[in-house]
Amino acid sequence: MVDCVENRLLTSRRGLLLGGASFAAWAYLPKFARAADGRDPRLIVVILRGALDGLATVAPIGDPDYAGLHGSIALTADGAHPALMLDSFFGLHPSMPEFARMYRAQHAAVIHAVSTPYRDRSHFDGQDVLESGYAGPGRVQSGWLNRALEALPRGERVSSGLAVGPTTPLVLRGNAPTVGWAPVALPQADDDTAMRLVDLYRHRDPALASALTQGLQLEKAASGDDMKPKPGNAVAQMRQVARGAAKLMAADDGPRIAALAFDGWDTHANEGGPVGRLAFLLGGLDGALAEFESGLGDRWRDTVVVVATEFGRTARINGTDGTDHGTGTIALLAGGAVKGGRVISDWPGLKPGNLYEARDLKPTTDLRSVIKGVLQGQFGLSDQVLAQTVFPDSASARPMKGLVA
Amino acid sequence: MARDSQAALVALNRFGFGPRGGASGDLVNAASDARGFVKAELARPHGVLLEAPGLQSTPQLGQAAFAYQDEVKQAREAAKAATPTEAPVPPAEQKADNQLRRNLSLNTVTNEIAGQQMADAKQAGATLKPDSMQPGVSAPAAAKPAQPLNVIQKTFRAEALARLQRAMLVDCGFTERLVVFWSNHFCISASKGELARMWAGAFEREAIRPHVLGRFADMLKAVEQHPAMLFFLDNQQSLGPDSRAGQNRKRGLNENLAREIMELHTLGVGGGYTQGDVTSLARIITGWTFAGRKGQLGAPGAFVFNANAHQPGPQVLLGKTYEANGLAQGEAALADIARHPSTANFIATKFVRHFVADDPPPALVARLRDVFVKTDGDLKALATALVDSDEAWKAPLTKMRSPYDFLVASGRLLARVPEDPGFYLNSLNLLGQPLWTPAGPNGFPDTAAAWAAPEGIKLRLDIASQMGARLGPNIDPLDLLEFAAADAASAETRRTIERAESRQQALALLLMSPEIQRR
Numbered sequence: 001m002v003d004c005v006e007n008r009l010l011t012s013r014r015g016l017l018l019g020g021a022s023f024a025a026w027a028y029l030p031k032f033a034r035a036a037d038g039r040d041p042r043l044i045v046v047i048l049r050g051a052l053d054g055l056a057t058v059a060p061i062g063d064p065d066y067a068g069l070h071g072s073i074a075l076t077a078d079g080a081h082p083a084l085m086l087d088s089f090f091g092l093h094p095s096m097p098e099f100a101r102m103y104r105a106q107h108a109a110v111i112h113a114v115s116t117p118y119r120d121r122s123h124f125d126g127q128d129v130l131e132s133g134y135a136g137p138g139r140v141q142s143g144w145l146n147r148a149l150e151a152l153p154r155g156e157r158v159s160s161g162l163a164v165g166p167t168t169p170l171v172l173r174g175n176a177p178t179v180g181w182a183p184v185a186l187p188q189a190d191d192d193t194a195m196r197l198v199d200l201y202r203h204r205d206p207a208l209a210s211a212l213t214q215g216l217q218l219e220k221a222a223s224g225d226d227m228k229p230k231p232g233n234a235v236a237q238m239r240q241v242a243r244g245a246a247k248l249m250a251a252d253d254g255p256r257i258a259a260l261a262f263d264g265w266d267t268h269a270n271e272g273g274p275v276g277r278l279a280f281l282l283g284g285l286d287g288a289l290a291e292f293e294s295g296l297g298d299r300w301r302d303t304v305v306v307v308a309t310e311f312g313r314t315a316r317i318n319g320t321d322g323t324d325h326g327t328g329t330i331a332l333l334a335g336g337a338v339k340g341g342r343v344i345s346d347w348p349g350l351k352p353g354n355l356y357e358a359r360d361l362k363p364t365t366d367l368r369s370v371i372k373g374v375l376q377g378q379f380g381l382s383d384q385v386l387a388q389t390v391f392p393d394s395a396s397a398r399p400m401k402g403l404v405a
Numbered sequence: 406m407a408r409d410s411q412a413a414l415v416a417l418n419r420f421g422f423g424p425r426g427g428a429s430g431d432l433v434n435a436a437s438d439a440r441g442f443v444k445a446e447l448a449r450p451h452g453v454l455l456e457a458p459g460l461q462s463t464p465q466l467g468q469a470a471f472a473y474q475d476e477v478k479q480a481r482e483a484a485k486a487a488t489p490t491e492a493p494v495p496p497a498e499q500k501a502d503n504q505l506r507r508n509l510s511l512n513t514v515t516n517e518i519a520g521q522q523m524a525d526a527k528q529a530g531a532t533l534k535p536d537s538m539q540p541g542v543s544a545p546a547a548a549k550p551a552q553p554l555n556v557i558q559k560t561f562r563a564e565a566l567a568r569l570q571r572a573m574l575v576d577c578g579f580t581e582r583l584v585v586f587w588s589n590h591f592c593i594s595a596s597k598g599e600l601a602r603m604w605a606g607a608f609e610r611e612a613i614r615p616h617v618l619g620r621f622a623d624m625l626k627a628v629e630q631h632p633a634m635l636f637f638l639d640n641q642q643s644l645g646p647d648s649r650a651g652q653n654r655k656r657g658l659n660e661n662l663a664r665e666i667m668e669l670h671t672l673g674v675g676g677g678y679t680q681g682d683v684t685s686l687a688r689i690i691t692g693w694t695f696a697g698r699k700g701q702l703g704a705p706g707a708f709v710f711n712a713n714a715h716q717p718g719p720q721v722l723l724g725k726t727y728e729a730n731g732l733a734q735g736e737a738a739l740a741d742i743a744r745h746p747s748t749a750n751f752i753a754t755k756f757v758r759h760f761v762a763d764d765p766p767p768a769l770v771a772r773l774r775d776v777f778v779k780t781d782g783d784l785k786a787l788a789t790a791l792v793d794s795d796e797a798w799k800a801p802l803t804k805m806r807s808p809y810d811f812l813v814a815s816g817r818l819l820a821r822v823p824e825d826p827g828f829y830l831n832s833l834n835l836l837g838q839p840l841w842t843p844a845g846p847n848g849f850p851d852t853a854a855a856w857a858a859p860e861g862i863k864l865r866l867d868i869a870s871q872m873g874a875r876l877g878p879n880i881d882p883l884d885l886l887e888f889a890a891a892d893a894a895s896a897e898t899r900r901t902i903e904r905a906e907s908r909q910q911a912l913a914l915l916l917m918s919p920e921i922q923r924r
Contacts, residue, residue, distance in 0.1 A: 049844075121664075122674050124847050137674075140854075168858060189870035193910050196901060197866060197917050203897040205919040208857060215863030263844055268661045269639045319657020320642040325664070357680070 025255030041378040042303040045259040050266035052309040054329030062089035065350035069316045073273040081274030095283040098290040106341035108334040115363035121325035126310030131171035142174030149176035172259040235284035242288035246295025269320040301336035328361030339405040366397035377404025410893035412439035418924040422578030423814030426888040450618040457567040467706015470603040471698035564606020565826040591628045592848040593637040605841035608633035621782030622743035632695035638662035645691040645716025663687035676747035688716040690735045749777040763852045769796040802923045805853040808836035869916040877909030890920045
């Protein structure tokens, strides 16, 4: 029973267990520009809500100021729980062995000291900027992934049914039709009742008619025993959502493009170092990436997973062994299509004078450049479409080249 | 006065929780004097309080939670020490269900809308065994013996039940809607941990309800000094870096509560504060905490000001210097923030958006902002000005009921006072609005875009169908339509219900009709 589940390891901004991890996808099978070379690219966008501590996830262990700033929660290259060294400078959090394995196989990459154009520290505005793709907050009608879909040739409708969940992340909201799924089981209203209600709404409330019609089109269950709700912690939930999403996306007529969101990264207090609260959540994320890999099977070869968050956290830990809202952070790429095995960073350094406003990792890479690079590499979207439609007013953030193999 | 069913719909749906069925006469009463019907509740500020027997104070609840946690710990240690033969019994069960629930049962309806095995509901339209109405158990195919609820779970359910029963029994529900609005504005989340779940209901009873028709500044102070909020936003961990405790323990500030006070509770984003102000307010409210289980600072679970943790010295906040004055330093700062012009604007906008339209009419926002300023944040004056405005009565009913509003309105129309909160709690979880558990400190969303999403509407229909399957056989849907909307019901809705293939289907369609979904 969800309302009685307790998990003290979770942070203040996590969602409830079922709502905290949601998944939505595009309803159409796109006709890709790159069909000529036989690739059938897939893209999964994972939004980490709450602001991931990039310095704790991919730690700049080689930076002489890092250990002092991150203090009691800093990762180290040795000790009982050593970081997984990605190169001589950056170490990956030890609770992410799957990502480390992908990295060594050159199917995963890190972009460090990255941020959206947003520079204040409100979660909600920061998430709006991250997901809407606009340069500033206050735009919540559509997301960049949805506008990228609109720029693709639509193709035929995905025919495999999807069950429904309560929310769609902003990044995938907009004109392009999408479908949602969440691991929730509920007996459904029968078709006749539903059709009568659609008819009533058509006469009386067109907005509800449209919403219900869409909801019904998705209803056939993405069934299978492993999609029934199970009790469990956030880690299990993350894996479960990823497993279900991968199953849907692996089908020949399944969605090629999807977004999901994981909550709970707002680690103000007792963040923990190699073990503890953040480690627990990162283990869930790592498990979700592994589920994508195994669930997508052969399709993994043409897949890119982008993991992004609204902003980073303070370079120096606060008075409660956590970190407050900051600026620069990381983005992660994983998938067989990623040209990986690299930490891509114009490293700003952590000397006091190099920090943003003397407190945060200074962003040196625009997250939009990373995402544009992925969208271009996977789907061939033009510079112009990316700079005007997908990320309006972003011509200065040029697509990063060579992210996709 | 002329009978005006359309105005009655506005009174009951825009301002209230919808008309009750049965012999209540709500729609008729509201139709004869719609404004008076809404305002009648404002004349009874004491009626907003919720003091059901068995509901305890925050310190009492805190002590019960501490005791429970201690017993769990002892049992675990005892089990570790002894041979691992017997699993420790979850303690603190004797505190008795009965004591918490006593006198909360307000009717004898056995066939209430209670939680049942949802998986069975579809074929169970016709026959439903009473013993399958196990409250709160969601759908395990193999029935496992239910774990007994611990004191925290029991408390949460008792608090939820008291709130739901109140919502079912009030005439219009305007003041209860105000409670829900303010409780969401100043939300905490039960998912933070055991203490937050234990205190979620008490927080609303103690910090919100007494001030819903009082002063904003008083509510603000009560909220920010409530142990539930201090726990939710980590302030009990925040130490002044130069305080004695900060020096001894080598710990310091946590900005979480200070930031949300300004961003979400008062000034709003763009309300004229800086990162420096956030840090400054964080320093000012260091020492605002609650006494722990050992009671060194005061009664365990009660708010205390811990001077040892308070950052010494004057602080500059929003351009004004607050001299070092212990607890009074923070109280003075909150009082000033409460009457800041940005606060008046932020509150008026959010208030009008909640009650009138997703795009709040600017003239009405401006008028309510002026009322807030002129009355120094008198929330009864604010509510009265809303009811007195023409806009609130003329604007079309375009707001979408939230899942909570929808479930309560359905329960009222069906005249079912729940004796168990299981159905409501489970349905709220499914519909994305788990009770007292928003995903973040900004609370649940308040726009049609959030609640009229395809997935959400489909899930509502599924839930309405289950209510129809369960309760439809015993009701006349056309009678219910009279209670719900009378001659203000659209011809299409009436026809849809008349032509339904069964009473069950008719009830589901009625509950999903625009007359009930919109407010």
